[in-house]
Amino acid sequence: GAGVSQSPSNKVTEKGKDVELRCDPISGHTALYWYRQRLGQGLEFLIYFQGNSAPDKSGLPSDRFSAERTGESVSTLTIQRTQQEDSAVYLCASSLASFGGEQFFGPGTRLTVL
């Protein structure tokens, strides 16, 4: 596709349930990032993948959060036992393996935990 896609666009779940969020990066982009954006706030780094290197998981807020990436393609962010404070927009971005490379963002997944 032409841009980064994310699914679902909206997800409403009950507290305690697990959710999976999907990101399809731009083809050829070896770097992929996940961010969380709470309402009215900035972007909070969660994790990034770069090629076959070990991912940088330093931003994951708890062990309920995990992410995987298959090669240089699709990534899945999983949140287990969701809590109300997990409610946010989850943004995925991808970029070329270039230090100055801009990140191209997807439209985000709005997660609401009831």
Next chain:
Amino acid sequence: AQKITQTQPGMFVQEKEAVTLDCTYDTSDQSYGLFWYKQPSSGEMIFLIYQGSYDEQNATEGRYSLNFQKARKSANLVISASQLGDSAMYFCAMRPYTGGFKTIFGAGTRLFVKA
């Protein structure tokens, strides 16, 4: 610690005037990249401009320019000739070289352009 600070939660500017959005950063890295992104009310993130720490010239992209003052660790965004469509959230971000591709974002500044 790596940190981005945007001290202006909200700014107003008159249409056709210039506006400066402040950004300061903190890093012990000598090599780093600085970015500005725009987020309209639709929620999409739009890349505006990039400045490398070793770039001698301030970056410019159309009506956007980055006032880079390395000694002061500031990377202010200047928007010239503001337009109504410039009303949005603006985020400053930093990528320290030793962080790989990890990118740290500031809290953002909401810009309101008045007709």
